Amino acid sequence: MNHEQFQTFLNYLKNEDKPGAVTFATELLDLHKMSLEELYLNYLAPSLILFECDVEDEDVCIWKEHFRTSIIRTILEIGYLHVLKRIEKIPNNGIKIVVLTPAFEYHEIGAIMNTHFMLLEGFDAYYIGANTPKTEILSAIRTYHPDYVALSVTNPYNLVVTKQTTDEIKRFFPEVGVILGGQAFKNPHNIEHIRYDVVLQSLDDLKAFSKKVAHK
Template sequence: MNDFYNNFLTYLEMENRERALNYVLEKIKNKEIDIVSLYTKILSPTLYEVDFWEDESYHVWKEHVRSSIIRTIIENCYPYVIKERDNKYNIKHNKRVAVICPKEEQHELGARMVTDFFILAGYDSIFVGANTPTSEFISALKKIELDYIAISVSNYYNLVDTHRAIQKIKSIDENIKILVGGNAFKNKKDSYKDMGADMYLNNFSDILSLGEEDSHEISI
């Protein structure tokens, strides 16, 4: 795993999208790594391992290019997510979840990975993405049926907007379960209770455990 990580990091530092993508897809295709391990042990750590340069604008450049490459890899992994869901987990829930980020939250790759985790666990998973205006999401909520809303928060300063969003969602439909996760909760894992959320998701195992509580689990 260390060799995999180091080789992949080298391609990222070179900003070589093609080599980074082909390297990962070859490992996935040959079943040398699964989706959960790829996302949690390779992609997520490399997002934060960025050298800081004296020129702050150049650091932003490097960070954005790296995020763009990782986004490309995640999107290209989708067919393997479906295969792994069917062949490895073989579960399906009659449940739908929307994965969103609160207003002003621009970091959405974590939410994108979580969307695939829900797919692996057998959910009908909808990725909404970064900076989701609460008013627009509430309007959509009145037209679509959801069992869960997962809110991914990376920036601690966006917790206030997250709290407001949860209160508004609950005022529309108190039966929807609100799930939260992300780096903003890293040192305050129990704060989700004060915000009105129903559960804090720390990892893929938590999503699987959530599924065990659903009474409509069926085989694919």
């Protein structure tokens, strides 16, 4: 990774320079200086995970974090256009995945990024949103008939609602697989009582999963 380049990107973000940050990231993709995967994993994700507010006033820190997230979201939406261009050449593996974050979980950047990665691995992936109530999830399963539902969960407080959600999925749609991903599952104890089929935490995990399940 080019540290100087990363620092330039971070400086745009630190200065809340949205045009600068978006143009910088878009050019990296447009000029093929960096793959979308590299941009997401080495630039966008760390710029959020390592976010530190250098002012004491907490109120200022909150809107700064929100603003940074909105800049990253804009870059992800532009990234999607690059995904569309690339998937024309990628064979579809015939597996449909609905991606979401469950009720009360607002952290959605990991879910969006991984939906793009799934598309690039040949999955038919749909990100249906953050803070998705159980009933809406069941409705989406009824509509899309996915092979898997992927739940991205960041905050361990949301493990209870995750358990309730996956119990309902398995009760009404036992044939649908449950994928878990996100920071809340880094601690293996957090998964003990949840019904799931696979935990995926990285692009490598996703690639290995794709190899394993691609059959059609």
